[in-house]
Amino acid sequence: MKKLVVLLMIMGILLLSSVAFAQVANPDWWKKAAEPYQGVVIRGVSESTPPSKTIAEIAAPAFEELTGIKVELETTSWDEMYNKEIQDMQAGAGIYDFVYIEQDAAASYLEQNWLIDLTPLVDNADLTAPDFDLPDFTSFIDSFKDEEGKLYGIPFEAFLKTYIYRTDLFNDPEIQAAFKEEYGYDLAVPTTWEQYTDIAKFFTEYGKEKGIEIYGHVAQAKTHPCLAYELCETIWPTWGVYNWGVNLENMRTSVENGGTLNSDTAKEALAWYVDMLQYAPPGVRTYTWDEAAAVFGTGIIAQGFLYMENLGWLANDPDRSVVIGKIAVDLPPTKPGVMEAAEAGEGYIGYYDGGAWGIPHSSKNKEAAWLFIQWCTRKEWQPEFAELATTVVRQSAFEDPIIDELNEKMGDYYTLMQEKGYLFAGCPPLPMQTPLNELYLQWISRAVAGEISPEECLDNLAEKADQLMEELGY
């Protein structure tokens, strides 16, 4: 029965999508604009996540039907996508006509001058749909502009990494009473890291005591790029260590050079992070972003930090999640003063990631690619896209009734994103973030494994990072 309902839902969505595509606001414009590119094949590469899959499976065929431009979108794993597009752009091979730019990588791609400036295309009325409406995009689009305000990418997915918790557990009177008795204050969404630690400890011990499987914390602590990202994106900013501990003015990380990577706060945060792993499931040191979310879906985690691109399946897919209707999201806890700084625009409290489409210089079909990029980010399609791919990049999409419906299931995630999104920030403009992340990982993983102490780790790391920066010419 359940399967039938799911099947019907999928069919419904498919049906809706064909309807939505039949309702292209101005099909004649698209046909006319695409006329010179009939029969052209454009190629792109992206990661096999719902937004890209949706584009490959729904948007691309519809686009081909309407315009006669064929789209071949490769969707592959995260590492492979990076390798392939960088390889292509570095060699100027011209394989791809449009590429996925993760927000993190935007600065690198701009520094290397791999992408074309989209501004002239936007201004070209023959190639840009009259209702494209650039100002409608959320402020996330600013991540893809250079200092002069030239635009290099059009975002099509965006999400936060923030605090997620189980409403059913937090609202359980028995649990609330037990918590109050032990810690002397009411169980609620934590606003400080001390409270977070208390709650984590409480749930893990509560689980042990009652013989049920429940943990108060989850992390992505495997020796894998995600470990370094977790500290840089989520933990350190909320302790007041911003921009990966890098001083963006001189691109140095150590304290003596004006950075904050080996500052006492950073060390304290790392020590705390390592210590907290005891409250997570025993396998936490083998978790990447993958297992962290999967385990949350099995209902044994009370609170933690997840990439919200997972929220779509956590809140909807009964095959993968038992926590449907039992989750909510909120702002992360912070150290004193950090929230105020973020509100004043002097800091940030978490990670605002996503991706955009850009066109490499080596592309052979720039105009056709530009048309397709607009097609994927069309205003009238965004609400439906939000439903299929849990991602919003346009202001207007927030206003759609679909979002209200989704909000209900997803614990008011979209409201948080719309209203508090400005408190979050993407990766700072570090053109060398990939090698830097690799170096961070190398050292942080050793601290997590207990090979070295957090102090030793960060002192060494800051020194090596400064060396790396110098070698790379920054």
Place this chain on the structure above:
Amino acid sequence: MQAIAKKRLRLFLIYLLCILIAIVTLFPIYWMFVVSVQSKLEIFSGPHFFPPSFHSENYTRPFFQDVYGRYLVNSLIIATGNTLLVIFLAVMSTYAFSRFRIPGSNNIFFWTITNRMAPAAVFIVPFFLMFNRLGLRDTRGGLIILYCIFNLPFAIWLLKGMMDSIPKELDEAAMIDGCSLWGVLIRIILPLARPGIMVTAILTWIFAWNEYLFASVLTNVNARTMTTGLIEFVTVIGTNWGEMAAVSMVCLIPAVVFISVAQRHIIAGLTFGAVKD
């Protein structure tokens, strides 16, 4: 009497050992099967030693709704094509190395082998540039040629020993009888070296079938292989373990067929290595 008991004991020990080894070998594969019919939720909720439910969509979706069928065909064509090419070249050249005095043959032989020793990762860049220039990128032919870099040295090395063990007198006699070089190769060498050639073919095929790094960078859409397809299941929002395991299970089938067919030819020669009791 004692001899029979001894024989029985030995048979018992053999079976015991075989069963033990078979269990260790099969368990991870059995586990893969169990994973392949579970939903993602079940996989992450405690070890299930028997599948709690049967999710056949893990098998049907990748092949019928996605393009894994095409990946499978590509992999089959590339692995088989590479094997044929490698065996053809390796039989010719090892025969030459083993029978004729070639100036510097030892050096040439050794150099060929060193090609397998090179770490693959760094070769990605030159191969990418080369293949792009030559128009071989994203073609099956390109990968068939490229896989020779690690398979050909391997095949030459393995076959050299086997060639050497075939008595020279046999082909000399044939030559005196007026057989051409090719005639000798086909009529004398091929049948005699069959076990060696078959083993080399199996392993060559498997190396090509399983290669990932080159295929990932040098193919895009048309020539993508199964291994690169498997990696697509690994995404930031969760690895699709069930489908990945299901596809891996399906991948086992052609490999097993190939191995067991080819193995029969090794066995043909195997009997005289052992002493008859």
Place this chain on the structure above:
Amino acid sequence: MKGNKKQVWGLISPTLALMIAIGVIPVIYIIYLSVFRYSVFARTGMTYIGFDNYRNLMFDSEFLSSLRLGLSFVFFCCIIEIPLGLLIANLLTYEFKGKGIFRTIMALPLAMAPVSIGSMWVLLTNPDVGPLPYFLGKVGVEYNIGVNATQAFATTVFMDVWHWTPFVILTFMAGLASLPKDPYEASLVDGANRWQTFRYITLPLLRPVILTTLFIRIMDTFRIFDEVWMLTSGGPGTATRFVSIHLVREVLRSMNYGYSSAMSLFLLYLTIVICWLLLTFISAAQEES
């Protein structure tokens, strides 16, 4: 044997031409890259620095420790796989019912792509839901490859043994198949027992095949990537960061092409030297005895 020169070259020239095209040209390119400071993400582009990359290698403590780890991985894998393979290949020379099935079962791990092996072992060893920690927990061993460095290392070795011993068995079986009959008949006449036959006839005759297999295993374990990458990615900490993993991270993550080219050439050279030393050592030992 003397052959028609044209014919002989006709036999080997296709192989040579192909190997030069795909073996020599890239190496030349890599030698060229190795004398530059060249990282994709550098602001500086390519800078000629002579042999500095090679010199830096000798002082790079991360590289050296990963090299040591890589070598010990090679050592442990080979020392288990070769004897085990020999044992099982010998077992398969006996006649018994069900041998065919057993032979096919034995070869199964080979048929799996390293990528899927790595990911299956992730699930097998997952401390929360994997069967391995579950069973070991039952016998009182706390098994967690995310925490325990020794266990993580042992698991990678075990995974390699599981995957590649069938390879060793297959080559040994082929070797056994092509052994000459006469010495065995002679030993039968002399009344040698099975062990003596194995020790004094099979082993020496099989020596070239054993050596070849050993060398191939050394090369391949030294280059291992896919499985270990999927299973541990080099962790916990640096416990399984073998030199092959270190190198791939340097190439694909850091995109430090100049330095990693130097590293690759060094590793290539090292492999050649190891194989050569081993060969000399073994043939010297044989001559003595």
